Amino acid sequence: MIANLLRGFVMLMLGLAFVLASFLAGYAVQQTSMPAHSTTTANAPAPTQAPVAQNSQEADFAVFWEAWNLVKAEFIGKIPDNQQMTYGAIKGVVDVLGDQHTHFDEPLRAEILQSDLNGSFEGIGATVDMKSGQIIVVDPLKGRPAEKAGVQTGDIILKIDGVSTDGMSLTEAVARIRGPKGTQVTITVLRAGTPQPIDITITRATIQVDVVTSRQLDNGLVYLQLSEFTAPSSKAVDDTLQTLMKTNPKGLIFDLRGNPGGFLSDAIEIGSEFVGDGLVLSERDKNGNLTPHPSLPGGRATKIPLVVLVDKGTASASEIVAGTIRDNKRGILIGEKTFGKGSVQVSDTLSDKSHLTITIRHWLTPKGTDIHGVGLDPDIVVLFNEADKKAGRDPQLDRAIEYLTTGK
Amino acid sequence: MQGCVRSILLAVVATFFAVAAFLGGFGFSTGQNGQSPIAVVRSVLPGNSTASTPPEFGVFWEAWNIIHKDFYGAIPDNKTLTYGAIRGALKLLNDPHTVFIEPRGTQQQNEQLRGDFEGIGAQVNQVQDNVVIVAPIPGSPAEKAGIKAGDIILKVNDQDVKGKSVDDVVALIRGPKGTQVKVTVMRVGQDQPLVFTITRAKIDLPSVVWRMEENNIGYVHLNIFGEKSKDEIVNAVKDLKSKGAKALIFDLRDNPGGYLQSAIDVASQFIKDGAVAYERDKSGREQQFNAAGNGIWTEGPLVVLINKGSASASEITSGAIQDRKRAILLGDTSFGKGSVQAVHELSDKSSIHVTIAEWLTPNKRQISGKGLTPDVAIPISPDDQKAGNDTQLKQAIQYLKEHMQ
Numbered sequence: 001m002i003a004n005l006l007r008g009f010v011m012l013m014l015g016l017a018f019v020l021a022s023f024l025a026g027y028a029v030q031q032t033s034m035p036a037h038s039t040t041t042a043n044a045p046a047p048t049q050a051p052v053a054q055n056s057q058e059a060d061f062a063v064f065w066e067a068w069n070l071v072k073a074e075f076i077g078k079i080p081d082n083q084q085m086t087y088g089a090i091k092g093v094v095d096v097l098g099d100q101h102t103h104f105d106e107p108l109r110a111e112i113l114q115s116d117l118n119g120s121f122e123g124i125g126a127t128v129d130m131k132s133g134q135i136i137v138v139d140p141l142k143g144r145p146a147e148k149a150g151v152q153t154g155d156i157i158l159k160i161d162g163v164s165t166d167g168m169s170l171t172e173a174v175a176r177i178r179g180p181k182g183t184q185v186t187i188t189v190l191r192a193g194t195p196q197p198i199d200i201t202i203t204r205a206t207i208q209v210d211v212v213t214s215r216q217l218d219n220g221l222v223y224l225q226l227s228e229f230t231a232p233s234s235k236a237v238d239d240t241l242q243t244l245m246k247t248n249p250k251g252l253i254f255d256l257r258g259n260p261g262g263f264l265s266d267a268i269e270i271g272s273e274f275v276g277d278g279l280v281l282s283e284r285d286k287n288g289n290l291t292p293h294p295s296l297p298g299g300r301a302t303k304i305p306l307v308v309l310v311d312k313g314t315a316s317a318s319e320i321v322a323g324t325i326r327d328n329k330r331g332i333l334i335g336e337k338t339f340g341k342g343s344v345q346v347s348d349t350l351s352d353k354s355h356l357t358i359t360i361r362h363w364l365t366p367k368g369t370d371i372h373g374v375g376l377d378p379d380i381v382v383l384f385n386e387a388d389k390k391a392g393r394d395p396q397l398d399r400a401i402e403y404l405t406t407g408k
Numbered sequence: 409m410q411g412c413v414r415s416i417l418l419a420v421v422a423t424f425f426a427v428a429a430f431l432g433g434f435g436f437s438t439g440q441n442g443q444s445p446i447a448v449v450r451s452v453l454p455g456n457s458t459a460s461t462p463p464e465f466g467v468f469w470e471a472w473n474i475i476h477k478d479f480y481g482a483i484p485d486n487k488t489l490t491y492g493a494i495r496g497a498l499k500l501l502n503d504p505h506t507v508f509i510e511p512r513g514t515q516q517q518n519e520q521l522r523g524d525f526e527g528i529g530a531q532v533n534q535v536q537d538n539v540v541i542v543a544p545i546p547g548s549p550a551e552k553a554g555i556k557a558g559d560i561i562l563k564v565n566d567q568d569v570k571g572k573s574v575d576d577v578v579a580l581i582r583g584p585k586g587t588q589v590k591v592t593v594m595r596v597g598q599d600q601p602l603v604f605t606i607t608r609a610k611i612d613l614p615s616v617v618w619r620m621e622e623n624n625i626g627y628v629h630l631n632i633f634g635e636k637s638k639d640e641i642v643n644a645v646k647d648l649k650s651k652g653a654k655a656l657i658f659d660l661r662d663n664p665g666g667y668l669q670s671a672i673d674v675a676s677q678f679i680k681d682g683a684v685a686y687e688r689d690k691s692g693r694e695q696q697f698n699a700a701g702n703g704i705w706t707e708g709p710l711v712v713l714i715n716k717g718s719a720s721a722s723e724i725t726s727g728a729i730q731d732r733k734r735a736i737l738l739g740d741t742s743f744g745k746g747s748v749q750a751v752h753e754l755s756d757k758s759s760i761h762v763t764i765a766e767w768l769t770p771n772k773r774q775i776s777g778k779g780l781t782p783d784v785a786i787p788i789s790p791d792d793q794k795a796g797n798d799t800q801l802k803q804a805i806q807y808l809k810e811h812m813q
């Protein structure tokens with residue numbers, strides 16, 4: 001890193017998103033579905049640093065030091081160190097802003113979030129979660145080191161390399177499990193039905209997250225699913241579309257259900273695959289200034305009949321792409337109302353490598369709609385209920401096939 | 409700004425403020441807290457408050473500046489952000505009793521503990537969008553001027569208050585004694601709003617209520633351990649004695665606490681001599697607090713009523729009474745707060761409570777998280793609660809009848 005403050009580029013992702021990101025990434029860092037998360041890849045020059053007029057701010061801030069010095073002098077319990085205190089103060093300020101998508105992440109956590117968004121990291125390839133203070137394996141990803149070594153869903157991780165996870169945060173546990181490929185980590189797990197804890201030694205590897213799935217459907221249709229907008233996403237979509245389009249399909253179903261979003265740049269690139277010549281979105285800053293983002297040349301699916309599958313888990317970058325496809329009359333939306341996250345975050349790396357992610361703009365669809373808190377209504381509403389799930393049915397996909405086949 | 413006034417408080421803050429907000433009604437604090445009792449002062453306030461900004465804190469200003477430059481939404485003022493930072497830092501202590509209180513809450517806290525305020529003397533409550541008079545305090549300027557329960561406040565000094573919070577309306581009505589405030593209210597049955605011009609006065613907030621029950625059993629309820637509580641209890645018991653009280657029920661239910669010194673002084677009214685409580689500081693050093701002597705009811709039959717709302721200073725007093733076998737505790741298990749806070753007023757009239765010690769009963773019990781178990785457990789069923797049937801008080805009377813000579 002060259003500069004102290006690195007400014008990252010913009011991300012659109014919401015919490016749900018994040019769960020998925022970290023989920024796939026191997027070690028879930030956060031289990032809630034509410035707060036948004038985003039990180040940064042680009043290293044642009046830093047903006048603000050110290051000498052901005054802080055006099056009046058610091059005068060107003062004096063009461064903070066009065067309070068903290070009293071705590072340090074008198075509090076009966078353990079006093080956090082200056083770094084923790086600083087992070088606590090920043091989080092307190094961020095809380096006051098009342099925006100669930102604006103958040104502060106300590107260096108360790110920031111690094112994990114970042115590698116999740118980069119789409120690849122070195123680890124064992126299992127997702128974990130925190131339940132009642134215990135670190136639990138949610139899903140050992142198929143074919144990855146954890147699964148191969150015998151880690152199972154539901155395993156409670158008691159120790160990592162001999163260190164007890166008692167009182168350990170999920171972030172710290174993930175950081176301890178991850179490490180350079182080729183190195184080993186031993187986790188001690190408790191498994192239902194097995195009285196004694198089991199030691200499992202796993203060799204770490206590079207875990208590449210697959211974000212795209214595709215297949216040929218009947219009737220000359222093709223299906224493309226994107227699970228998140230992380231760094232590898234646009235290339236993966238581009239490569240897959242190139243392959244799919246060679247078969248001259250009659251229609252394309254683009255599945256964005258449950259896709260929580262990701263990087264704005266990927267949303268523009270992926271939106272441009274479907275929109276020939278037009279606007280993908282505009283951004284609006286807090287002063288009302290608009291920045292248009294026209295489509296990029298070279299889209300691979302700008303003519304083919306198109307249906308986008310959406311649901312309430314379709315958020316942020318996914319809503320940009322769904323919105324641009326509809327506003328440019330490139331296709332229709334089938335499924336359920338989308339999440340409704342119309343804000344854009346930027347993530348700054350602070351001098352100690354912690355990250356501050358703040359809402360900086362809102363984005364508008366090509367027709368100028370701000371969908372924040374509203375979502376996109378599908379052109380054809382088709383629900384997907386528990387019974388469908390149990391029976392292995394996908395009525396939304398079925399409807400999309402019907403639409404592309406019959407034109408109705 | 410001179411140094412912060414500090415005093416030791418024992419209270420469950422959340423409950424306390426529910427009470428404070430309610431009783432706080434209309435009042436005004438002169439803002440000077442110089443008369444507050446300073447129960448224990450063990451450490452001196454750190455000097456220059458900004459002298460020792462640690463280098464790690466630079467990151468805070470980086471974040472602060474980025475927010476101010478780029479944040480899309482409305483940015484609260486510096487004061488609000490600063491209070492957020494304080495709360496964020498205090499959160500790390502994992503202590504629910506080390507808390508920050510904004511200036512208005514500090515004022516209410518001071519009034520409650522001091523036992524008076526300057527205002528018109530009416531309790532108010534929020535009813536949907538309106539602020540409504542619950543009751544004018546008997547003898548207060550509000551009552552004398554003709555304010556009645558149920559009056560809906562429309563304007564204060566000709567300013568429309570529709571949609572304003574109770575706190576905001578109270579702040580408008582408050583003012584120094586001797587000054588006037590114009591209150592416009594809507595009253596059921598009246599076509600036109602009524603306008604009252606009321607001269608503010610000093611209003612007492614008594615912490616004690618007392619009365620005589622059947623069989624010459626006196627009843628005293630204390631709602632907070634404030635500055636005047638000891639004197640009020642002495643007056644109440646003297647009055648009951650003069651009316652022939654042979655036994656006493658001391659009700660500490662729903663009393664969230666107050667000053668440590670007040671707890672010792674109140675316990676001293678019932679315990680002749682010897683240990684009332686111990687305080688144990690950070691280094692493990694213990695200080696013993698003894699009964700002050702000359703208590704007003706140290707011999708006669710006594711029952712203390714407690715419930716889960718009896719906290720902190722209430723638990724010191726009732727714990728002393730239980731451990732010293734002075735009387736039985738009757739009711740429900742108490743709250744269980746065994747820590748002591750120092751209260752500091754900060755330069756902008758906000759305040760901070762810092763947990764500085766724990767206290768122990770005379771038998772060296774630490775009751776945090778456990779509470780005191782009553783000698784006679786009498787829960788109040790929801791039905792009785794609803795019907796206003798005080799089964800605990802009835803049992804206390806029954807117990808005293810059986811144990812009185």
